[in-house]
Amino acid sequence: MNNSATARANILARLKAAPRTAVPERPEWQPPVYDADERVNRFASVIEASHAEVYHTSADAWPALLAEVMQRHGLDSLMYAPGTVDGQQVATAWGTLEQAPALVPYDRPVEELKDTLVNGVAAGLTATRAAIAETGSLVLWPTAEEPRLMSLLPPVHVAVVRAETVVDTLAVLMASQHWAQQMPTNVVLVSGPSKTADIEQTLAYGVHGPKELIVLIVH
Incomplete structure (x- = not known):
């Protein structure tokens, strides 16, 4: 038996002779499981x-707050989706303000x-499908009315999150919204x-995308 075969036999013999231990x-x-307030606070702190x-804002106040935040940042224009609930709300609310950034549909x-x-807008506004507390993530569900490009190409992305849509984990979201039956072609x-x-x-x-992210949590 050559040296390599002898060494192999010795190793196998020692392995076989070694006492077995339980894995x-x-x-x-x-x-993780959070209560409603913990869930929203966790999401906010992580992102x-x-x-x-x-x-943090309310259902009625968020468009005016957004106008104020954008003016404070020197952002003079916002692209929005006029066919969505959020788009219609911001267009209606900004029409009553004395000063507001320009709206680009x-x-x-x-x-x-x-x-x-x-090159032509300072920010893009999108809704969110949900938000994930554990990872501090927005869940975007792009549509033809509000495509992925609105959150990808403008230098600032503004996202509206309803507090009640914040979930603990991605697994909880997928199960609760039955993604297996209604997965879109692009979840972000x-x-x-x-x-x-x-x-x-x-x-x-x-x-590779917006350099700033503004999140409005609507309670």
């Missing part, structure tokens, strides 16, 4: 830690709006502004 039990992972700007084919989306999870890092781990914002 330690792994603790079963339990998903703020990822450099999002979060405001998403009301034409994307080929005609592409330059406006990239957003956990902060667009960011990337180079080989030296220098973080840069806005390279």
